[in-house]
Amino acid sequence: MIGVRKTVLIAVAAVVAAGAAVAVSAAAPKQAQTVTIGWAYDGSGAMAPFDGPALATAKSYVATLNKRSKRFKLRIVTCDTQGNKPAVAKACAARLLGQGAQVIFTTCDVDFAAPVVQESINAGRLTIAPCIGTDQMGPKRFGPKGRLAFSFGNVAQDEGSAMAEYAWSRGWRSASLATDTVIVYFRNVVQAFEARWRQLGGTIVTKETYQSLGGNQASWQNVVTRLNARKADVIVTSTAAAFGAQVPIINGLRTLGNNTPILNSWAGDGNYWYPANPKVTNYYYVTYASAFGDDPNRLVNQMVQRNKDAIAKAGSTGGFITGPAAIDGLLVALRRTNGNTSGAALAAQMERFRNVPTLSGKVSFSRALHTVFGRQYRVMQVQQNQPKFLRLIKAKVVPKI
Amino acid sequence: MSGPLASGLTEFVERATELQVQVDAISLGAIFALMAVGIGLVFGVLRLINFAYGQLIMAGGFALAFASEQGWSVWVGIALCGVVVLALSLVMERAVFRPLRGQSPAVMLIATFAVAFLLQSIALLWFGPLGKTAASLATLNQTVSVGGVEIRKIAIVAIVAAAVCLGLLLLLLERTAVGLHMRAAAMDFHTARLVGVRANRVSGAAVLASGVLAAVVAVLLTVQFPTVTPTFALRETIIVLAGVVVGGMTRLVSATLGGFAIGYVSGVLGAALPTEQSQYLPSFVFGLVILVLLLRPEGLFARGPRTVERV
Numbered sequence: 263m264i265g266v267r268k269t270v271l272i273a274v275a276a277v278v279a280a281g282a283a284v285a286v287s288a289a290a291p292k293q294a295q296t297v298t299i300g301w302a303y304d305g306s307g308a309m310a311p312f313d314g315p316a317l318a319t320a321k322s323y324v325a326t327l328n329k330r331s332k333r334f335k336l337r338i339v340t341c342d343t344q345g346n347k348p349a350v351a352k353a354c355a356a357r358l359l360g361q362g363a364q365v366i367f368t369t370c371d372v373d374f375a376a377p378v379v380q381e382s383i384n385a386g387r388l389t390i391a392p393c394i395g396t397d398q399m400g401p402k403r404f405g406p407k408g409r410l411a412f413s414f415g416n417v418a419q420d421e422g423s424a425m426a427e428y429a430w431s432r433g434w435r436s437a438s439l440a441t442d443t444v445i446v447y448f449r450n451v452v453q454a455f456e457a458r459w460r461q462l463g464g465t466i467v468t469k470e471t472y473q474s475l476g477g478n479q480a481s482w483q484n485v486v487t488r489l490n491a492r493k494a495d496v497i498v499t500s501t502a503a504a505f506g507a508q509v510p511i512i513n514g515l516r517t518l519g520n521n522t523p524i525l526n527s528w529a530g531d532g533n534y535w536y537p538a539n540p541k542v543t544n545y546y547y548v549t550y551a552s553a554f555g556d557d558p559n560r561l562v563n564q565m566v567q568r569n570k571d572a573i574a575k576a577g578s579t580g581g582f583i584t585g586p587a588a589i590d591g592l593l594v595a596l597r598r599t600n601g602n603t604s605g606a607a608l609a610a611q612m613e614r615f616r617n618v619p620t621l622s623g624k625v626s627f628s629r630a631l632h633t634v635f636g637r638q639y640r641v642m643q644v645q646q647n648q649p650k651f652l653r654l655i656k657a658k659v660v661p662k663i
Numbered sequence: 664m665s666g667p668l669a670s671g672l673t674e675f676v677e678r679a680t681e682l683q684v685q686v687d688a689i690s691l692g693a694i695f696a697l698m699a700v701g702i703g704l705v706f707g708v709l710r711l712i713n714f715a716y717g718q719l720i721m722a723g724g725f726a727l728a729f730a731s732e733q734g735w736s737v738w739v740g741i742a743l744c745g746v747v748v749l750a751l752s753l754v755m756e757r758a759v760f761r762p763l764r765g766q767s768p769a770v771m772l773i774a775t776f777a778v779a780f781l782l783q784s785i786a787l788l789w790f791g792p793l794g795k796t797a798a799s800l801a802t803l804n805q806t807v808s809v810g811g812v813e814i815r816k817i818a819i820v821a822i823v824a825a826a827v828c829l830g831l832l833l834l835l836l837e838r839t840a841v842g843l844h845m846r847a848a849a850m851d852f853h854t855a856r857l858v859g860v861r862a863n864r865v866s867g868a869a870v871l872a873s874g875v876l877a878a879v880v881a882v883l884l885t886v887q888f889p890t891v892t893p894t895f896a897l898r899e900t901i902i903v904l905a906g907v908v909v910g911g912m913t914r915l916v917s918a919t920l921g922g923f924a925i926g927y928v929s930g931v932l933g934a935a936l937p938t939e940q941s942q943y944l945p946s947f948v949f950g951l952v953i954l955v956l957l958l959r960p961e962g963l964f965a966r967g968p969r970t971v972e973r974v
Contacts (some may be wrong), residue, residue: 305792306787306792307792308792310791310792310793311792311793345792443942469938470938471938471941471942472938472941472942473941473942476898477942478898478929478933478941478944478945478948479887479888479898479899480687480691480926480929480930480933480944481933481941481942481944482888483687483887483933484687484933484934484941485938485941487683487687487934488938503793503890504792504793504794504892506888506890506892509796509888509889509890510887510888510889510890513798513801513804513889514804517801517802517804517805517806517815518804518805518806518813519805519806534793535793535796535890536796537796537798537801537889538731538732538734538796538798539731539798539801539802540798540801575791577793
């Protein structure tokens with residue numbers, strides 16, 4: 263009898279102890295998982311106007327999210343690639359990995375990003391570019407390990423197509439093309455414009471090429487002369503002022519009295535380059551988001567308001583939205599992997615993204631395409647150095663180039 | 664010659680000989696000639712290849728951009744550009760060139776590299792990577808009709824400005840005491856000092872004259888390329904240095920002609936090459952440079968081995 267009582271007592275004690283343990287563990291708050299993002303950005307070169315705003319807003323976005331989030335706390339460690347010098351960029355990647363980065367963010371051009379991407383995917387880390395605009399951020403460029411590489415930028419084919427559809431909707435029917443050959447993204451945008459433009463029935467008046475960064479400045483004047491010699495409804499290019507040729511070409515055309523509309527890609531965003539004389543007029547571009555407080559998305563405008571100084575300092579390009587958008591995407595992938603930060607696990611989830619909502623709109627990836635397509639672009643117009651949002655446009659067709 | 668090659672060549676020659684192309688090329692040649700004189704003058708007197716010359720122009724560009732940002736008048740901007748470039752030239756001479764005057768050419772060259780990168784880094788810190796836009800003289804980009812051809816005013820202004828500057832420099836060298844001293848120092852610095860030429864005065868005058876030319880170039884360049892970044896004029900400096908060597912470093916005239924020639928050739932090739940090949944322009948230009956140096960290593964416009972005046 264004593265034995266039975268003893269057994270019952272032991273059993274009760276065990277149950278009580280187990281119950282207490284469960285109660286204690288349930289009452290104690292579960293510690294949030296900290297995920298370290300290593301961000302290699304260009305702080306001083308041609309990509310600075312694009313990397314800068316993305317990083318600045320991402321930092322403030324992460325600070326806000328960290329206050330709210332109970333599950334994940336994000337920590338950003340940074341390294342300046344100093345103009346995307348390959349050796350510095352590679353060293354940056356190694357340093358960030360050494361600092362425990364579980365995910366690597368990189369600069370917004372695939373050629374410049376390559377040293378960082380290579381180091382990062384070799385280490386098995388998910389590698390994200392907030393705004394690379396080609397389809398090369400993925401297996402196409404980096405082979406099987408490129409499965410770990412993604413961009414929250416727009417694929418150039420999509421962007422060039424949207425530009426063509428906008429130009430067509432304006433009633434423009436003839437276009438002069440000026441291709442900046444310096445990076446793949448610039449070339450692909452103009453190629454995509456041409457492909458879609460021809461599908462729509464538009465005519466090409468002339469095709470000029472130039473090299474902005476590191477190119478011969480004398481040849482830019484020649485491009486101006488040639489573009490000015492042939493009348494077109496619109497002049498289409500894809501280049502960035504920070505790369506050098508944009509201002510001389512636009513200025514050159516305007517001072518020659520040529521007021522033909524000029525249509526640029528997201529690269530031509532920002533107000534940091536507006537000259538006082540002649541003022542930028544009849545200039546259009548497509549972008550992710552308006553940095554000037556008139557975006558159709560209220561949340562975007564709030565973000566602009568919160569990060570006013572940082573965005574202005576970095577040239578007021580729409581690139582500011584790409585940092586938070588990439589953070590949104592990363593958090594979705596982290597939730598889906600239950601916090602597993604292995605590059606392969608995160609990449610597998612990201613390849614399954616279909617219309618995942620982010621601050622920059624809905625994002626889709628596929629096994630083959632690791633750059634965003636189907637995004638709604640903001641069409642911006644600049645008149646007398648005053649930029650304003652005109653309308654949204656989404657490419658109906660993504661042409662093959 | 665077969666069809667496509669012949670028609671390609673005909674098209675090339677037709678483009679290259681257009682009046683507009685010729686004026687633009689001469690204008691670019693004139694600007695490069697001014698830079699070549701600035702570099703050649705300092706080399707003649709100090710035996711120093713001033714790699715930081717482009718950064719003087721960059722500083723002048725930022726001064727112009729600053730003035731136009733402040734809404735100051737064009738003339739205030741130009742005056743500020745002159746003051747900044749001359750002050751910087753004098754500081755450079757006093758702090759670096761003068762103390763290193765007796766050192767080997769390699770030491771002095773590396774010193775100018777250091778100065779160049781220092782100034783570039785300071786500009787990066789002060790003005791950021793995006794640079795500033797100088798647009799005070801943008802109206803000079805407008806055209807005038809000459810014989811039915813639209814020519815940019817800046818092309819004419821550049822040619823005239825270069826001619827005036829070179830004329831004044833010639834007067835300085837030929838008709839003034841300091842010019843005579845500079846010429847003497849250029850021939851033999853040591854002997855010139857022995858006969859009473861004041862080394863510091865001569866060196867300062869050469870750097871100052873070179874600075875004046877840099878300020879003029881800054882004004883002319885920013886009209887055509889208004890975005891001033893920390894690397895502004897760096898590329899031009901490298902091309903002009905190649906031009907100076909091609910022309911012949913031993914004389915100021917040959918260096919100037921070399922600078923003009925490389926600018927002119929760049930302008931003509933840039934316009935005459937088919938647009939899809941324009942990105943290869945530097946390859947063509949530097950290919951020609953190598954060819955000229957192989958055929959005439961002493962320089963295209965250099966005289967024979969006899970003693971010549973270097974400035």
